[in-house]
Amino acid sequence: MADDGAARQLDKEILSPKPGIQSPAEGGGDFQPRIVGFLCNWCSYAGADLAGVTRLKMPPSMVAIRVMCSSRVDPLFVLKAFLAGADGVLVAGCHPGDCHYQTGNYYTRRRFALTLKVLEELGLEANRVRLSWVSASEGGRFAEVVTEFTETIRKAGPNPAKTEVFL
Amino acid sequence: MAERIGVYVCKCGPNIGDKVDVDAIVDDVKGIEGVATAKSHNLLCSADGLEFLKSEIEGEKLTRVVVAACTPKMYEQKLMRACEEAGLNPFLMQMTNIREQCAWVTPDKALATRKARSLVMAAINRAPLLEPIERKEIEVQADVLVVGGGVAGLEACLSLAQKGRKVYLVEKSPCIGGLAARFEEVYPTMECAPCMIAPELQEVLQKENIEVFTHSEVEETLGSFGNFSVKIRRKARYVSEEACIGCGACFEPCPVEVSNEYDEGLSKRKAIYVPFAGALPNVPVIDKDNCKRFKGEECRACEQACPFGAISFDDKDEVIERKVGAIILATGATLLDPKALPQYGYGKLDNVVTALQLERLNASNGPTGGKVLLKNGKEPKSIAFVFCVGRKEKEYCSGICCMYSIKLAHIMREKLPDAKLYCFYSDICVPKKEHQQWYDRVVDQGVEFIRSNGTVAVTADKGKLAVKHGTDSSGKTVSVDMVVLAPAVEPSSDIEKLAGILDTSRDDHGFFCEEHALMKPFATALEGVFAVGSCQGPKDIGDAVAQAGAAAGRVLSRLVPGEKLALEPMVAVVDEDLCSGCKTCILLCPYSAITRDKEKGTSVVDEALCRGCGTCVAACPSGAITAKQFTREQILAEIKGVAK
Numbered sequence: 001m002a003d004d005g006a007a008r009q010l011d012k013e014i015l016s017p018k019p020g021i022q023s024p025a026e027g028g029g030d031f032q033p034r035i036v037g038f039l040c041n042w043c044s045y046a047g048a049d050l051a052g053v054t055r056l057k058m059p060p061s062m063v064a065i066r067v068m069c070s071s072r073v074d075p076l077f078v079l080k081a082f083l084a085g086a087d088g089v090l091v092a093g094c095h096p097g098d099c100h101y102q103t104g105n106y107y108t109r110r111r112f113a114l115t116l117k118v119l120e121e122l123g124l125e126a127n128r129v130r131l132s133w134v135s136a137s138e139g140g141r142f143a144e145v146v147t148e149f150t151e152t153i154r155k156a157g158p159n160p161a162k163t164e165v166f167l
Numbered sequence: 168m169a170e171r172i173g174v175y176v177c178k179c180g181p182n183i184g185d186k187v188d189v190d191a192i193v194d195d196v197k198g199i200e201g202v203a204t205a206k207s208h209n210l211l212c213s214a215d216g217l218e219f220l221k222s223e224i225e226g227e228k229l230t231r232v233v234v235a236a237c238t239p240k241m242y243e244q245k246l247m248r249a250c251e252e253a254g255l256n257p258f259l260m261q262m263t264n265i266r267e268q269c270a271w272v273t274p275d276k277a278l279a280t281r282k283a284r285s286l287v288m289a290a291i292n293r294a295p296l297l298e299p300i301e302r303k304e305i306e307v308q309a310d311v312l313v314v315g316g317g318v319a320g321l322e323a324c325l326s327l328a329q330k331g332r333k334v335y336l337v338e339k340s341p342c343i344g345g346l347a348a349r350f351e352e353v354y355p356t357m358e359c360a361p362c363m364i365a366p367e368l369q370e371v372l373q374k375e376n377i378e379v380f381t382h383s384e385v386e387e388t389l390g391s392f393g394n395f396s397v398k399i400r401r402k403a404r405y406v407s408e409e410a411c412i413g414c415g416a417c418f419e420p421c422p423v424e425v426s427n428e429y430d431e432g433l434s435k436r437k438a439i440y441v442p443f444a445g446a447l448p449n450v451p452v453i454d455k456d457n458c459k460r461f462k463g464e465e466c467r468a469c470e471q472a473c474p475f476g477a478i479s480f481d482d483k484d485e486v487i488e489r490k491v492g493a494i495i496l497a498t499g500a501t502l503l504d505p506k507a508l509p510q511y512g513y514g515k516l517d518n519v520v521t522a523l524q525l526e527r528l529n530a531s532n533g534p535t536g537g538k539v540l541l542k543n544g545k546e547p548k549s550i551a552f553v554f555c556v557g558r559k560e561k562e563y564c565s566g567i568c569c570m571y572s573i574k575l576a577h578i579m580r581e582k583l584p585d586a587k588l589y590c591f592y593s594d595i596c597v598p599k600k601e602h603q604q605w606y607d608r609v610v611d612q613g614v615e616f617i618r619s620n621g622t623v624a625v626t627a628d629k630g631k632l633a634v635k636h637g638t639d640s641s642g643k644t645v646s647v648d649m650v651v652l653a654p655a656v657e658p659s660s661d662i663e664k665l666a667g668i669l670d671t672s673r674d675d676h677g678f679f680c681e682e683h684a685l686m687k688p689f690a691t692a693l694e695g696v697f698a699v700g701s702c703q704g705p706k707d708i709g710d711a712v713a714q715a716g717a718a719a720g721r722v723l724s725r726l727v728p729g730e731k732l733a734l735e736p737m738v739a740v741v742d743e744d745l746c747s748g749c750k751t752c753i754l755l756c757p758y759s760a761i762t763r764d765k766e767k768g769t770s771v772v773d774e775a776l777c778r779g780c781g782t783c784v785a786a787c788p789s790g791a792i793t794a795k796q797f798t799r800e801q802i803l804a805e806i807k808g809v810a811k
Contacts, residue, residue, distance in 0.1 A: 032278075034285075036809050049238045052267030060273045060282040063289065063809040064264070065802065066239070068737070072781030072797055081806050101780035102682075102692055102757035111785070143272070 033153035035062040035146075036081040037090040040070040042100035043135045044092035050139030058143040059150040062090060069093065071104035075115040078129060082161050088128045088153040092145070095133040105133070127152055128159070170295045171203035173229040174287065175220060177211040177236035179266055184209070186270035188280040192235075192287055201295055203227055212242040217249040224253035231259050231294040235287045237266040256299035258736070258796055263290040289808030296801045304731035305775060307393035308492035311722055312337065314385055314665065317345020318708050319700025319715040320497035321367045324377050326719035331728075334377045335489050337399050339661060340429075341382045342446035344368055345499050347708055349429065349443065349523075351530040351537065354574040354707075355601035361445060361532070368447045382452055384661070386486065388669055391760075391775045392695025393492045393732045403482040405453035406439070410477035413449030415441075417478065420468035425457050427534075431524040434534030439469045439478075444532040453478075492726040493695045494669070495718050496679060497711075498662060500701035503557040503654040511556060511652055512625040517542040518632060519625055519650045522568070525575055529582070539582055547648035549587040551634045552576055553623050557655035558593070563676055565705040568653035569596045573605050575651065580612045589645055591619040591636055617645075625650050656705035670759045671696055678704050689718040692757055694776050697721065737796040738777040739784055743769040745791035752783035752792060 039045040045066050051058065067073060070093025081089045091112060093105040112131040120126055130152075132145045174196050178184030189207045197205045204227050210216050211234060224232060232255065234246055239262045247257035265283040273279035309332055313323050316338035324334045336343070347353065348368075350360040371377050380401050387398040406417075421437035429442035436442075438458040439451050459466040460480060470478040502523055505513035513519045518541050520528070531537040541547050552572045558564055569592065576588050590609075595616075597603045610616065619636035626633045634645045658677045666673050671691045672680045679698035682690040691698050697718035700711035725732065741752075741761075746769035753761045753770060760776035761783060763769070770792075772783075781794040790799070 034809075036806055045238075046240065049240060049264070049267040052238075052269075052271035055271055057274055058272050060269070060275070060278040063282060063285045064268055065289070065805050065809060067781065067797060067802070068794075069780040069782060072785055072794060072802075074785040074799065076799075077802060077806060080803055081809075084807050084809075086806075086809075101778060101782065104757070104780050104782045107755060107782055107786065 031154060031158060033059075033061045033087040033150055034085065035088040035090055035149060035153060036084075036086040037062045037064045037092065037146075038067055038070065038073045038077065039064045040093040040100070040105075041066055041068045043094035043098065044070070044132075044142065046136035047092075047134040047138045047142040050136065051143045052139075054139050056139060056143040058146045061088075061150040061153070062146045069099065069101050069104040070108040071099075071101070071111075073108060073111070075111055075118065078115050079118070082124060082128070082159055085159060085161070087156070087159045088130070088149060090130050090132065090145070090149055092132045092134050092142075095135055098135065124160070125156055128156060170201045170230045171228055172201045172231040172233060172291060172294050173223055173227055174202055174205040174233045174291060175211060175223070175235070176205070176207045176265070176287065177216070177234065178207055178209050179237060179270075180210060183236070183266050183270045183283075186273070186276060186279050187265060187283045188276060191280060192284050195284060196287060196291060199291055201231075202291060203229060211236055212245060217245070220246065220249050221253040224250060224255050229255065231261070231297060233287065233290045233294050234260060234262045235265045235283065235290065236262065238264045238268070256301075258300040259294075259297050261290045261294045261297060263287060285809050289805045292804040292808030293801050296798065296804050298795070298798075300736045300795055302736050303734045303774060305393055305734060307726055307730075307732045308395070308490050309333075309726045309728040310335070310489070310491045311726075312385070312395070312397050312489065312491040312494045313497060314494065315345070315497035315499055315700070315702065316340075316343030316371075316379070316381070317497060317499045317700060317711070318347050318364060318367075319499070319711040320345070320495070321364070321371055322712045322715035323495045323497060323699065323719045324371050325367060325374075326716055327722060328371075328374050328377050330723050331376065332723070332726075335397075335399070335491065336371065336377060336379045337383050337385055338379070338381045339384050340442065341404070341450075341452040342442050342448065343371065343379065343381060344447065346523075348446070349530065350526050351533075352574070352578060354570050355599070355605060357574070357577075372448060379448070380487070381448060385665065385668060388494065391773050392693075393726065393775055395491045395494060395695070397489050397491060397494070399487045399489065401485040401487055403455070403484050404450070405455075405478060405480055405482045406451050407477045407479060407482075408448065408450050410475050411450045411473075412475060412477075413441075413451075414474070415451075416472045416474060417451060417469035420472045422466065422468060423457050423459060425454070430527045430534045431521065433524055433527055443530075493697065493722045495715070495722070496665065496669075496671075496691075496696065496698045496702055497700045497715060498659050498665060498702040500656045500678075500705060501659045503561065503657050505556055505652050505654050508557060508560065510624040511553065511650070512627070512632070513652060516625060516627055516632060516650075518547070518648060519652065522571060522575060522651055522653050525651050529575070529578060539579065541648055546583060547586060548583075549589070549647040550576075550579055550583075550649045550651060551589045551591060551632070551645060551647040552651045552653065553619075553625075553634070554590065554592040554653050555594075555621055556652045559621055561655040561657070561676065563655070563705075564594075564596055565656040566596060566598075567656065567705055567707045570602050570605065570707065572651070572653045573597070573609050576609050576614045577605065577612065580609065580614060587647070588614040589634070589647065590614055590616045591623050591634065592616060593618070593620050656701060658702055662702060669693065669696055671698075674704075676704075678702060689714045690721065693759055694778075732775070734774050735777060735779055737779040737794070738774050739772045739779065739781065740793050740795060741770045741772055742791045742793065743767055745789050746770055746787075747789045747791070749788065751786050751788065755782050755786050757782070
């Protein structure tokens with residue numbers, strides 16, 4: 001994976017966060033999973049918006065990072081999210097065949113398979129990452145994905161990278 | 168210089184205000200390094216809110232703005248404009264969505280506040296890494312290349328020319344008009360097709376700003392949307408279009424006779440010919456492959472017969488270069504050759520014909536002057552129409568065969584009132600408002616419809632044809648004089664070459680692939696290249712014309728003479744110092760936007776084609792490609808903020 005000075009600098013900061021900024025997980029006694037969600041602009045981000053427009057309820061665990069296409073998600077981002085303390089990472093894009101950019105999500109799917117292998121090698125449970133296809137009309141599905149995934153992560157417990165460096 | 172970030176959290180009235188403790192977030196972020204000011208507002212998207220934002224940018228001398236509000240899909244553009252009006256590059260604003268994706272889905276206020284804070288943190292982290300992006304505009308050519316002179320191509324030419332655009336029409340055959348020019352009558356209006364398209368043909372040929380290249384092919388295209396350079400090979404016609412008046416004196420003396428492909432092989436033509444009577448432009452062409460002179464024999468029969476000295480054996484192919492801004496492909500379709508399906512006996516049995524052959528037999532400018540005759544010169548007393556020939560093999564319904572077969576059955580009923588007419592079908596596909604009544608009408612006219620579900624087999628039977636249908640045990644046979652096959656519609660033979668020249672993709676069936684089947688059925692994935700009519704998928708005349716009109720409309724609205732073309736600002740950029748020239752990105756780009764700079768050995772992104780998906784960015788093994796507004800550093804900073 002490509003890297004450079006700026007990213008390495010970020011590494012340092014991620015591993016030793018600035019004091020004073022309280023993270024949601026540290027707020028209470030119960031384990032509140034933190035999930036970073038990479039959502040494609042056209043389908044999944046719009047699906048997440050629709051979940052809100054229809055006032056569906058879902059756990060507050062997933063915080064979205066918008067990308068234009070799920071194929072923008074460099075496997076490095078997934079690893080960095082774990083290193084930054086995420087307990088789970090969701091990648092969501094248009095359904096296969098529906099990609100706004102024709103074929104982007106097919107590459108996402110291949111990269112995701114590769115990312116899973118890397119995570120396994122590193123000893124991180126494969127169920128901490130999830131790839132989901134959510135269309136712009138699937139607000140309900142988006143809420144379900146987040147709810148289910150949050151439950152999965154809750155069972156898996158906090159990311160071990162918080163207490164032991166796996167990279 | 169340290170950045171001065173202004174953080175603005177919108178309450179959206181009660182929508183965010185009641186669900187998220189906005190003031191707590193504002194207080195919390197105030198101390199963060201780089202944050203010059205943090206404030207809440209009741210409704211940022213209102214006129215008041217936008218004025219407030221502008222005065223803040225100016226008053227606080229902000230270099231970055233973070234707005235936490237609704238989804239960027241609602242008002243990002245509006246807020247960006249406000250930034251621009253306040254003198255801040257609009258791409259230096261970072262928006263984050265705390266309404267749809269936070270306040271509206273999180274009932275617990277404390278949890279919603281925490282999530283909102285994460286989102287705001289991510290945006291604040293990202294903000295210093297934002298870079299100004301200048302919106303680029305390029306000069307464009309408003310002229311257009313249309314490939315294919317059938318009904319779709321003609322419509323495109325005329326729509327564009329009527330608005331003053333210069334249009335270059337390239338047609339591979341010696342005449343324009345496409346398949347429709349060869350039909351006697353067309354459904355659902357049952358009007359004379361040559362009469363219907365004649366005014367269009369005349370107008371295209373006569374309009375000053377349409378340059379027609381018949382007997383020509385596109386040889387090369389370079390460049391991209393707005394600025395294509397195309398090479399057109401105008402094949403030697405050996406007859407001067409200027410000198411020839413179309414008197415036809417040259418045909419008779421020509422000693423060569425070959426099968427006429429424009430009559431589907433049902434007639435003979437000379438080596439100097441026009442495809443059919445009334446073909447436009449009315450200028451013959453010499454078929455070099457069959458002309459005796461080009462085979463080394465001393466023959467000047469046509470030259471001697473021409474009263475105007477229009478024949479020139481020295482004529483050479485000419486390669487003509489033109490600059491255009493867009494390309495409309497309208498290369499049409501043809502029918503599957505039923506020889507590939509031996510059960511129908513086509514090519515082996517006499518009087519088994521394709522629907523196109525029957526169209527020519529029925530045409531008054533056809534080989535029999537419009538008389539439907541068997542090989543022995545007699546009128547058929549019974550005809551079987553076989554639908555769905557090759558549908559199973561092709562795995563698609565061509566959608567027009569039922570209706571044109573019904574049309575032909577109707578015409579045959581009127582032409583041959585005593586003939587027995589059978590239609591062997593699998594499913595009847597007559598979906599438009601005028602079509603079903605034609606089905607009902609031919610049923611009323613005594614045409615017998617037999618559901619054969621693709622089981623038809625045709626054999627010779629004592630001078631007639633036996634049409635067997637049904638499974639072996641229950642199989643029945645109908646004896647007829649003539650069998651008319653309705654083969655699947657497939658793209659014309661040159662589509663592969665053209666797709667290669669343009670680097671545009673084709674679907675599983677070989678047709679040009681549309682950008683979106685529903686929303687952009689007339690465009691290809693290549694910006695500025697459109698595919699209309701049957702080259703994009705089987706279509707009837709009305710649909711082909713409508714699609715051509717849609718493409719022409721797009722061209723007219725996007726390419727305006729004297730106006731520059733605004734490019735997508737969020738594109739990919741290659742750092743040529745880091746690029747190793749592995750070409751991975753070139754293979755992945757769905758828009759053919761990346762090419763290789765041969766001299767430097769690196770990849771180059773064409774900003775007129777890039778749509779900013781970022782596929783190449785994530786794939787680059789050297790990290791040499793940056794996605795503007797979605798850089799690695801920006802996303803990593805956002806990740807870091809989210810996880811805080």
